[in-house]
Amino acid sequence: MPPSRPTLKDVALRAGVSITTVSVVLNGKRQGVRVPEATRQRVQKAAAELGYRPNEMARGLRRRSSQAIGFLSDEVTTTPFAVAMLAAAQTEAARNGFLLITVNIGRSPNDADMERALDSLVQHQVSSLVVAHMFHQEVEPLPGLPETTIFLNCRATSGSFRSIIPSETAAAYDATRELLAHGHTRIAYLGDDTGLVASSLRLAGYRQALAEAGIRPDPRLRLGVLPRVSGGVHGGELLDLPDDVRPTGVFCFNDQVAMGFYRAARQRGLSVPHDISVIGFDDQEFIASELDPPLTTMRLPHAEMGKLAIQTLLGHDTSSASWQPNGTGEVARLECPLVRRASVTAVRPVRLPA
């Protein structure tokens, strides 16, 4: 039975002032009410000696809002993939004295689940909400979400919410440019065929880069596959194209696809990057850097996104992020840096016919 924590009353008693005064002092500036330095010191000393910590429940009750932020996610916390968003959000929240309450609502949340999740968050008076998704996607916002809710790695299809997403198109553009810069001209795009949002955005970037380089995209060099290792293996058929069509560089939808593509190349006795350059997407931990050769890829800025979400919610607008109006709300697109490793190299001199 711990001698329950000291309260304002205890501090007041010890400092010889009223509860009011203690509260005012401890909460810092309150306009209109000035407390002389002497009293202030006395109070602070007493609080420190007692190890006083405010009771957040009482505070929340009175203020009708708590120092907690709700983090609602589909499976972010379940799958190891985008977990950096969560971690960064938590850290940033903590830096500001906020706690993160995480709730995941499963892969295909039915409305009842969502509502229950939201309910418990509201019951705890969370001051605001982040809604995060594993894969960049568009979602129909739940009714009853506060307007301040931030959508992370997804965009709300209605209402006027702020969203934070990776700048897919620019990244795909950069990836393609990287290949172009190494002299490649026959550049394949091993894309996703499951209709992910990222899919069309990245394709656009790929096309733009090609167009700017004056290269007409060859439809034979574009393949839609499952965004997994198996898809990449399947994409190996690009390597079976005739010599004058066969790509010398491949931009893969993600690192798993690249991993599969590596395998397909190996099975054909081809080596990366000697015979073919490969660039991935995601910079997935344990994959990208561990492949042989280590994979050049575009890093998804998950940590930055999570951090920005909390900063925005807390009003610390580090105006480094540019919010653009976007129909239903504002969108911040975060840059995906290129991570150069060893899977892209200069194009080989023209192959001599056998």
Next chain:
Amino acid sequence: MPPSRPTLKDVALRAGVSITTVSVVLNGKRQGVRVPEATRQRVQKAAAELGYRPNEMARGLRRRSSQAIGFLSDEVTTTPFAVAMLAAAQTEAARNGFLLITVNIGRSPNDADMERALDSLVQHQVSSLVVAHMFHQEVEPLPGLPETTIFLNCRATSGSFRSIIPSETAAAYDATRELLAHGHTRIAYLGDDTGLVASSLRLAGYRQALAEAGIRPDPRLRLGVLPRVSGGVHGGELLDLPDDVRPTGVFCFNDQVAMGFYRAARQRGLSVPHDISVIGFDDQEFIASELDPPLTTMRLPHAEMGKLAIQTLLGHDTSSASWQPNGTGEVARLECPLVRRASVTAVRPVRLPA
């Protein structure tokens, strides 16, 4: 400005009873105080019509404890690895109307960080705590932890806390048995050399299985390497041993090591499992199942562990878990199931000398 949520008072008014009665009815059984069915119904109807939800802040203030559980972790939430523990814990908590408040304290938490994290949790009156670690390890518990704290994937070195850990030794035993069952007798152990707790435990299991099979462990078949891909590659030197010593099966400390070992084998022109059987540990997502061939491995029961932590905290002791007294506290060891894939096969007939 939403017309703030209905309170007990509103429900009481509508049902024509007192606040007290509403509270009693809504909180279900309270011994000594019986409320006739008619009143009960009336109250429940009113509450439903109003969509009443208790204010957890007020409740927590009054009861001096909240419906929230603190989840303190080193980097569980940061790294995609053991995140299933977190997810499962959250889900189980939600099933019981509890919320999980996650705080991660970084890789090498200094005491100040820890204390601050603990402070904010205590300020929020969390009713209990889970302390989780990324890798199975022994930790010195922070002073001031409630006795009910549960250690997840780690063991407290003092105090008397309950801990939940994977049963490493049994798993290593099973892994080795799997190799033995396929006729292997020269079984290598590609272990960790960084002194992880799991290291010695797994080694014990390996030895025990060998002993039971009447095989004397060959020290040349035991190598300590970094528990990463690079370590596995390095472990490839086992394959350079003379024919009569060279292992036909390898038990790798984890899947990343196995991944590296695959590479080493390939570089030597050897194939898994044809030339050598490999078994891993962890069943790491995106790795084990995606290697070529898919890796047979021991699955770390992260989800089960997370779930059990919450159940234990909530007193729902699903006595499926066996708690064993253990010096400083009780320990539950959870079984690591064998996941059979394609990297273990029957030992090849004796090699003919070239």
Next chain:
DNA sequence: CACTATTGCGGAAACGTTTCTTCAGTCCGC
């Protein structure tokens, strides 16, 4: 029939804050 139990319910205190209001002094200008 006069008592005690029992049943059904409401009053009100507490939980620890924040914040509005009040109030006693002090200092000032005239």
Next chain:
DNA sequence: GCGGACTGAAGAAACGTTTCCGCAATAGTG
């Protein structure tokens, strides 16, 4: 010296619960 402005601080009312206590009415007992 005297009203008024300003200072410094305290009183007290919330915030929405839970829960102790007690009261009325009914039911049970001798």
